[in-house]
Amino acid sequence: MPGRQAVELTLPIQTEFLPVATACVEQTAQAYGMGRVETMHLMLAVEEVLSFLAARLSGGHHLMKLHCHNGRYYMEVVCRFPSNVLPVGAFNITSTVSADDEQSLAEMGLLLAARTADHLAVSAKNGDMEIRFVKNRQYPALPTIPASVAMQGSSRIVEPAPELIKQFAARVAGKYERQAPEYFQAPGKVADMVASGDYGVSLVADGKNNIMAGIFWRNGKQMAEAAGPYVFCDEADAAVQAVEGCLQRLARTSVLCLVIQQPTPDMPAGYFEPLAQDGSVLYRQLAEDNGTLVYAHPIFADYLTDGYRNLFLPRDIRRVENQGEKQSPHSAFAVRMDRPASRVVMESIWAGEDALAVVEQHIQALRQEGFREIYFHLDTGVPEQALLSPALSANGFEPAWIVPWGGEGDILVLAHREEESC
Structure with a gap:
């Protein structure tokens, strides 16, 4: 294009x-x-x-x-x-x-x-x-392809040609099924995502161009977010090659850090540090971070202060709270659902005075739908979103981890505790 x-x-x-x-x-x-x-x-x-x-x-x-x-x-x-x-x-x-x-x-x-x-x-x-x-865009259904393959010849990093990207996506969908993001069900879409420049991929292949491993990521302004690594062979170094190929490509960009949410068991040790206590979110600093402004309500300000200290990230935290000024009367929230994982992420579209009631309505509806994990992504680079903090806290949301540069600024990920909702 x-x-x-x-x-x-x-x-x-x-x-x-x-x-x-x-x-x-x-x-x-x-x-x-x-x-x-x-x-x-x-x-x-x-x-x-x-x-x-x-x-x-x-x-x-x-x-x-x-x-x-x-x-x-x-x-x-x-x-x-x-x-x-x-x-x-x-x-x-x-x-x-x-x-x-x-x-x-x-x-x-x-x-x-x-x-x-x-x-x-x-x-x-x-x-x-x-x-x-x-x-x-709508794409054709997933073709049938073996999820794993016996390696023929030595493995190496290969240039991500469209046919190799589609082979990679089909193998991911075949082996990892619902554990992998839904877009892998459409290999042609994955090829277009890479061609658009919005995404990148590091592929490891054998001498016959059979894809042995790979890792896929979204390019952001300051942060890249990856999925994987995905491995389709018994070669011990395949995952290491894929991760190192990813890091080498990102080193040539302006990206400051790499985040991996829900990494696979094939993730090699020693490359990342955990953001979430259970290891479900990993982080690696790629370049010097000179800091940014963080807008925080007093409810979550102490958590953010401690979190940045632990991550060794320079941040200027500005406390924000309503001091009687008029707000928009209505709120709106976007919802991203992952039904196979019973997980949902809420984000702010518009912050308003009715946030307390609207958040509660969303929680009730999502619990009735059977979602076990409900998260809220609060963008600390948007001062209006900080004003949502009291409504979120009152509805049972608590800080879980920080994703540096995940939005306009950092993302404070809040996890919902069902028993404490209002």
């Missing part, structure tokens, strides 16, 4: 321009190679946002900027407009529609748009509000 493809359109927030907005999304999605179903979902999202805004913003002089980005394995549509009239509460998984509630009926389209997106984000800056819808 030559460079980063993007299409932008600015149009009046008026119902007459609905066909223009949806046609832009449709034609762009077709040019990006998106399927019909994914295209229809993105068209619906833009149509509902523009319709909602047009019904509430009078005067006809307001403009919406539409941005369509080709991520190769996904398409992102961004709507930006100069208003905070969007009811962010409609984006919660706990939102419902009642025939007796006119407001909920008016927000039904936004709720449907949010449910059809694979990822949703809302932000505000300089008087503008921005909503991002992401839809993943």
Whole structure:
């Protein structure tokens, strides 16, 4: 894919321009190679946002900027407009529609748009509000391939050609099954993820180009997050070669650290230190960390201070708490579910005054769904998120570990203790 493809359109927030907005999304999605179903979902999202805004913003002089980005394995549509009239509460998984509630009926389209997106984000800056819808491309089903193979010849690090990446993904899915991230079920998607530049992979192969081991990671601005290592042979050094290949590649980037969540039993000793006490999250410093600002509510400030001291990370902790200032009335949270592992991660989309009740509603719904592990990722680089701390603590969330540079700043991972929820 030559460079980063993007299409932008600015149009009046008026119902007459609905066909223009949806046609832009449709034609762009077709040019990006998106399927019909994914295209229809993105068209619906833009149509509902523009319709909602047009019904509430009078005067006809307001403009919406539409941005369509080709991520190769996904398409992102961004709507930006100069208003905070969007009811962010409609984006919660706990939102419902009642025939007796006119407001909920008016927000039904936004709720449907949010449910059809694979990822949703809302932000505000300089008087503008921005909503991002992401839809993943659909890929063919996983081909059948042996999970393990007898090595032929000596093992070596190989360049990640698309066919080798697809072979690697298929072997991961075959051997590790539900223990591996879901995207390994679509080898073509994994190849596109690497080709996009968002992800990297270190592959070890034998003399016949049979993949013996590998490790896969997401490239961030300051942090890389890896999955693996995955080993498909009895060669003792295969995992070591894969990890060292990963570290060598990352050493040529601006990434400061590498984090591995849920490492496999094939992880060689001596390369990482634990972030979580049970060893389920590993960490390695790759370059000098000159520090950053951390916004923390007093409830979690002491934990963060001790955590940074143990990690030898320089951080300037700024204490943040509400001092009577007016907040947004509504909160919204994103939820990432891993049903096979019975694990879910919550993140803030929008912080508001009703956070205590909305978090409680999410916890109740997720427990009823049978999720045993519930985590919240609190971004310490966003001061508004620090204000969520009292609501999270009251609902039974406690600090578990810190992920350096996991978001805008560091991520404070909170684990939910069911017996202490309010």
